[in-house]
Amino acid sequence: MKLGNSWGRAVGALALITAAVTVGALATPVAASTPDAGSLGAQWTAAQDDPPQYPGVHIDWDVPITMSDGTVLKANVYRPMNAQGQIVDTPLPTIVNMTPYTKLVSMIADSALSVPVLPDILSNFLQGFDLSGVGLGGLTDLAKALPGGAARLFTADRKLIQSGYTQVVADVRGTGFSEGVWQVFQQREQLDSAEVIDWASRQSWSDGKVGMSGISYSAINQLHAAEQQPPALKAIFPVEPGSDLVRDVLATGGALGFGFIPPWLLGVDSLKLIPDLSALFSGNFDWKWLADRLQSPMTFFDYIIQALTIQSVPEIPDNLKSLLETDSPLRQGWLGHPDKVRVPTMVYGGWHDIFTYSEPRIYNAIPLPPGQKQLIMGDTYHADPGSGFGAPGAPPRMDVLQRAWFDHWLKGIDNGIDGYGPVTLFQQGGSWTTAGEFPRSEADYRRMYLSGAPSGTAGGSLYDGSLSTEPGGPQRLTVGAGVMSLCSRDAAQITAGITAVLDACAKDARPMELNGLTFTSPPVAQATTLSGPVNLHLNTVLDATDGYWSATINDVAPDGRSTVLTSGQLTASLRKVDDAKASRSANGDYTDPYPYLTLDTREPLVPGQPTQLDLGLTATDAVLQPGHRLRVDVFAFNFPRGLPLRPLLNESQLLPQHIDIDPSAPSWINVPIGGNPGW
Secondary structure, three states, X not given: OHHHHHHHHHHHHHHHHHHHHHHHHHHOOOOOOOOOOHHHHHHHHHHHHOOOOOOEEEEEEEEEEEOOOOOEEEEEEEEEEOOOOOEOOOOEEEEEEEEOOHHHHHHHHHHHHHOOOHHHHHHHHHHOOOOHHHOOHHHHHHHOOOOOOOHXXXXXXXXXXXXXXXXXXXXXXOOOOOOOOOOOOOHHHHHHHHHHHHHHHOOOOEEEEEEEEEXXXXXXXXXXXXXXXXXXXXXXXXXXXXXXXHHHHXXXXXXXXXXXXXXXXXXXXXXXXXXXXXXXXXXXXXXXXXXXXXXXXXXXHHHHHHHHHOOOHHHOOHHHHHHHOOOOHHHHHOEOOHHHOOOOEEEEEEOOOOOOOOHHHHHHHOOOOEOOEEEEEEOOOOOOOOOOOOOOOOOOOHHHHHHHHHHHHHHOOOOOHHHOOOEEEEOEOOOEEEEOOOOOOOOEEEEEEEEOOOOOOOOOOOEEEEEEOOOOOOEEEEEOOOOHHHOOHHHHHHOOOHHHHOHHHHOOOHHHHOOOEXXXXXXXXXXXXXXXXXXXXXXXXXXXXXXXXXXXXEEEOOOOOEEEEEXXXXXXXXXXXXXXXXXXXXXXXXXXXXXXXXXHHOOOOOOOOOXXXXXXXXXXXXXXXXXXXXXXXXXXXXXXXXXXXHHHHHHHOOOOEEEEEOOOOOOEEEEEEEOOOOO
């Protein structure tokens, strides 16, 4: 009898425990620790693709939003409509997108995505689209961005709206149909974002909870808004955001991002001049809009012209100097503070994006626990975010992830998205992976020295050197400016991926290595991880008072193909490091040297005198497969990725530059290695 009672109590207790565990599991789902999120990823996709809660979308065009200084911004407001064709009057969460590319472009993209069955037909076609067999694999990768879901994040996401959200797409001050002068991320523009959020939260169609969405410029605006901590902002989903814009793309290493900045400025400045024709024909034209455009028709182009034409440092005018002063309002406006972000944030970036430098740093700086902040890094350029998403083994589509993110943080739906990741990385040379942090904990920094001993692997380069665990030398190696950088992964990166359509350039560095010095390691004995930023320490000699260095870290396959993993560049006279912001590894070497890049810290070189400098390369995550080698390429030119300011370029005279391989003053890379490569 006692045995029976004990057995009954044990069975009952077991049943209660089992029920509790089951109920807990159902109540709080945990995303599978895989990039595709397993069954939860399938649920998120189904939620986005199932028949919508509301069948229609109503648009209020060019709604005026008055800023605190009286400037009127214009926004399109997208609201769901029920089966009876009525606008849903239930207060709903609101998604804000601040764009400089005009609501007109957004509307055209939205209209194309709204054509019945066309997006599905196009997505299905592009999923099977493959021109890699004819050397256009890069075009294939670019094409797969559409089925990856990124297009819906650039414009209004009708599926998101039809699931019970309002979306506000507003023209940034001085762009589109908004009044004012375009400020390019300056303080007043940043304040506008917070004021639009406050305005949206107080409308009758809003439940007071606001999220932010958008790509590139709109992603940067999300971070700037979140740093101000407006009460209504509850979550953001920045895709390809920058935070340290000077180092990201404007003047990486002190050299103008020529392949991106001038054409981008021209594009935005041209789009902002398109008038509101419907208002003009109806007699409601905004004449203040016209006056503001006439005040600054080609915003910031004067800086570009001066940077390319001013002949000497003493001739640099004050407005251009403001770009070269750390504490100027202009530079401060381009320097973000992600440590002030307090709302759940999912960051998407790409290893070859123009903002690669910032994206992992943003994630690491946000003071939130993993899950509330997440990082996804794809093997992508700026023009193809989310390429390949939704395929087996890859993350769910970007629109799917965004919907799950906002459903959780704005609607309180316990869908498990906070258990995803928190760090989801495409490991170059491998596949999609999930990690607990970036850089990976197993990566330890070590020096690999540049040696003049031939590796026998790069016969086409200017000089075929080696990477060694011991210093090499003594020997002087010389490299001059070349034009093969036009056919390179750096060129593809600064053109947002446009030139990446040619595999011969973007996926193989051997054409560019014709103009460079190469230093190659022995093959690795087992799979070897690289994870984190890399620093190249060089002992240099110049024949002029200035010069320009660029470098890449490459994965060299047994068949000789050399694939760039990451890169960096530095104007030699701007080498002085801000140690308060630089980072070092446990061995004391820099991992991210963080040069000031200012005129007042400039140190012209003495011709013929050895000068040591540290050249930082953006963070990467890769795996060298057994038999592959690690390579460092060093160049003296990198157009169009970077072009030194004209006064500094004149000082360099584009003379050949030298590296002294000297055991008493060695050159090395400080590289984060995981595993035992056998070196």
